[in-house]
Amino acid sequence: MARKRFLTTGEASKLLDLSRSTISRMFDQGTLTGKRHPITGKRIISAEAVGALLNHYDMPGRRGAIQEKGVLACAFEKPTQSLVEKAFHTEPRVHLQSTSFGSDALVLFSKSQPDLVILDDPLSDIPVAEVARSLRRVGVGKEFKVLLISDRSDFGKEELAAVDECLQRKTLDAACLLAKALAMLGLPQTPPDAEKPFKHERSSARMTLRIPARIELFRPNVPRERIAGRAILQNISMGGAFLTNIELETRRLPVSPFKLLLLVDGPPLENWQAHCHVARFQMKDTLSAAVTFSRISRDNLKKISALTGQ
Numbered sequence: 001m002a003r004k005r006f007l008t009t010g011e012a013s014k015l016l017d018l019s020r021s022t023i024s025r026m027f028d029q030g031t032l033t034g035k036r037h038p039i040t041g042k043r044i045i046s047a048e049a050v051g052a053l054l055n056h057y058d059m060p061g062r063r064g065a066i067q068e069k070g071v072l073a074c075a076f077e078k079p080t081q082s083l084v085e086k087a088f089h090t091e092p093r094v095h096l097q098s099t100s101f102g103s104d105a106l107v108l109f110s111k112s113q114p115d116l117v118i119l120d121d122p123l124s125d126i127p128v129a130e131v132a133r134s135l136r137r138v139g140v141g142k143e144f145k146v147l148l149i150s151d152r153s154d155f156g157k158e159e160l161a162a163v164d165e166c167l168q169r170k171t172l173d174a175a176c177l178l179a180k181a182l183a184m185l186g187l188p189q190t191p192p193d194a195e196k197p198f199k200h201e202r203s204s205a206r207m208t209l210r211i212p213a214r215i216e217l218f219r220p221n222v223p224r225e226r227i228a229g230r231a232i233l234q235n236i237s238m239g240g241a242f243l244t245n246i247e248l249e250t251r252r253l254p255v256s257p258f259k260l261l262l263l264v265d266g267p268p269l270e271n272w273q274a275h276c277h278v279a280r281f282q283m284k285d286t287l288s289a290a291v292t293f294s295r296i297s298r299d300n301l302k303k304i305s306a307l308t309g310q
Contacts, residue, residue: 102126
């Protein structure tokens, strides 16, 4: 399945572990690029921009979620159609296509090359076993799986030869269908890192300062091209700092990976600076960031030590 070009605010919020309202604010402020849907007017976020942020903050599991899996569902009965829609409507890793006829399913299969085909028995136009066999002929050399939903238990071996798994409709619910589909797609039951929120562990004492600071963002391969900005240095330790009220002259974060130069001119850190990696961003009313020092002079470390007593 092809990589998505755009994400809904809900999909972006799950990938970045932020609320939908935060994603919307970041879009409105230009921090995340994207566009408005031409019909609904809703915000859609650039998958490239989200992927770049995930790559910069080293979250490969979530980055992989942007590479979605394709599911084609062919169901004639309304209850099965509703069941399929309910199973997948909140799953951002799956792109669902639906049709009611076997003939349409064969056409859609040849165009979209899904990773999983769900067939509901019976279909109105073509026997479901024939549809499954036709899929195998059309999809020779392609990797995909076929899941059959049926009340029948009398399928012959030849009828089931083109089917990978079969579920009984009588005992099937949306959660069971989703679990089986994810297993067949090779996806974990929960998105990577979904139950592993970021936990920041401080290895050294922090001193609260709340003093003005200047920042410069730059790409490592183009260090002379910089985006200037300002922030409040909320607190500091021997290993890093926390910045609040971040304002950039461009009003948006770079899409490509970048580093940060932190500079303070006033007391108690006169003529102080450090090169930093950004550990995380957070967006509430304003943009904030936790940074770790990647390069700092001994004199500037001594100034921090004098403040923190370390």
